[in-house]
Amino acid sequence: MDQGTESLLVLAHADESGSPLTKASLEAVNAGKELADRLAATLTIGIVASGSAAAATAASSLASTGARLLAVSGEAFALPRYATDAAACETLCRAAQAGIVLAPHSSRLARVAAGVAHRLGGFVDTHITAVGGAEAGGSNTISATRWFYRQRVEAVLSRDARPWFLLLDAGTRAAFAGQPGPAQAEEVAVQLPPIRTTVSGLRAPAQDAQTIRPDAKLLFVAGAGWTKKQADGQTHAAEAGNLILRFLHASGASLGSSKSLVDQGGEGNSVLPFLTHLNQIGQTGSTPRHAKGLATCCHGEEPHVVGWRFIGDRRAVSLDPNCGWARGKADVVYIADAFQVMEKLNALLALK
Numbered sequence: 277m278d279q280g281t282e283s284l285l286v287l288a289h290a291d292e293s294g295s296p297l298t299k300a301s302l303e304a305v306n307a308g309k310e311l312a313d314r315l316a317a318t319l320t321i322g323i324v325a326s327g328s329a330a331a332a333t334a335a336s337s338l339a340s341t342g343a344r345l346l347a348v349s350g351e352a353f354a355l356p357r358y359a360t361d362a363a364a365c366e367t368l369c370r371a372a373q374a375g376i377v378l379a380p381h382s383s384r385l386a387r388v389a390a391g392v393a394h395r396l397g398g399f400v401d402t403h404i405t406a407v408g409g410a411e412a413g414g415s416n417t418i419s420a421t422r423w424f425y426r427q428r429v430e431a432v433l434s435r436d437a438r439p440w441f442l443l444l445d446a447g448t449r450a451a452f453a454g455q456p457g458p459a460q461a462e463e464v465a466v467q468l469p470p471i472r473t474t475v476s477g478l479r480a481p482a483q484d485a486q487t488i489r490p491d492a493k494l495l496f497v498a499g500a501g502w503t504k505k506q507a508d509g510q511t512h513a514a515e516a517g518n519l520i521l522r523f524l525h526a527s528g529a530s531l532g533s534s535k536s537l538v539d540q541g542g543e544g545n546s547v548l549p550f551l552t553h554l555n556q557i558g559q560t561g562s563t564p565r566h567a568k569g570l571a572t573c574c575h576g577e578e579p580h581v582v583g584w585r586f587i588g589d590r591r592a593v594s595l596d597p598n599c600g601w602a603r604g605k606a607d608v609v610y611i612a613d614a615f616q617v618m619e620k621l622n623a624l625l626a627l628k
């Protein structure tokens with residue numbers, strides 16, 4: 277395919293946080309801009325908004341992209357729902373005559389992207405971490421990078437199928453942050469299908485109860501040591517829970533766990549009640565992206581540390597000077613009692 281004729285579309289949407297477009301949408305905008313610049317291709321950004329005012333604010337925030345702006349807006353698109361979101365995305369893709377569609381891998385768009393690609397006779401790939409093509413001295417073919425087998429194998433894919441939908445993993449590039457300016461989005465009318473699902477409202481855990489925070493700068497990992505017998509021969513699970521929650525509250529960090537710690541619940545041992553398997557990091561857990569990570573009371577074994585692949589600066593607090601972290605898996609290891617370290621850290625944070 278002649279890459280010069282590629283037509284690129286970025287799909288962007290708002291969320292309930294109140295900002296005109298999600299951070300992940302703005303990351304997709306940056307990915308689209310970079311690719312369009314490299315290919316000298318036309319870039320269109322399709323906005324899904326709850327109303328014309330929201331669409332206008334979003335359009336203004338994208339003014340400096342120089343892209344063609346399309347918008348679908350209305351009450352029907354205020355909240356995620358398969359039928360309306362799929363109709364919105366399909367309409368935007370047809371209006372833009374898109375060949376390459378970049379979209380954030382948000383729960384909202386991940387849910388509809390495969391269906392929309394199917395309706396348009398296209399193809400979808402998910403969890404994309406990089407989009408290549410037309411780099412200086414490189415190939416002119418558009419390619420997409422993603423990881424397989426629990427982040428152990430990195431693959432570079434290219435396809436002739438168009439439209440080709442690429443769902444971009446959040447946190448893999450900077451968010452677009454251009455100056456707002458005057459911009460007019462072209463409103464595109466959507467033929468809505470019969471709607472069977474009524475959204476009656478949103479129920480979300482309180483900010484403090486939600487310990488998994490993908491946008492946090494810091495990942496705080498709790499290991500099984502927190503619930504093991506300490507120097508006095510006793511376990512101190514309640515104190516451990518209190519120290520960890522105080523730290524999460526004061527720092528805004530995201531909470532991860534080792535498998536051993538979350539598994540303990542099933543063994544009838546004392547556990548930290550706010551942890552579930554969703555917090556587990558590692559080979560059989562998740563592989564989050566954060567600028568920094570702090571592991572506490574965790575041994576740093578390979579099946580756990582493989583989940584740290586995308587953590588920038590790695591630090592650990594362990595009593596064991598021979599732990600896995602100390603053997604080259606962390607940038608800094610503090611050989612110390614995590615109970616004392618976290619008490620001190622919480623006291624310092626309380627002074628801020």
Ligand SMILES: Cc1cc2nc3c(=O)[nH]c(=O)nc-3n(C[C@H](O)[C@H](O)[C@H](O)COP(=O)(O)OP(=O)(O)OC[C@H]3O[C@@H](n4cnc5c(N)ncnc54)[C@H](O)[C@@H]3O)c2cc1C
Nearest residue numbers: 499500501534535536558559560561573575579580595614
């Ligand atoms: C197929 C397979 C898949 C796996 N997948 C995963 C996975 O996805 N994620 C995962 O985490 N594990 C996984 N594991 C398990 C992994 O191998 C380890 O068993 C697990 O990570 C160990 O957890 P831990 O370090 O918290 O506990 P432990 O090994 O018990 O280590 C506890 C550490 O706490 C320290 N400690 C105790 N008290 C203190 C204190 N007061 N201050 C400081 N340090 C203290 C101890 O010195 C020790 O180093 C997997 C294993 C297998 C076989």
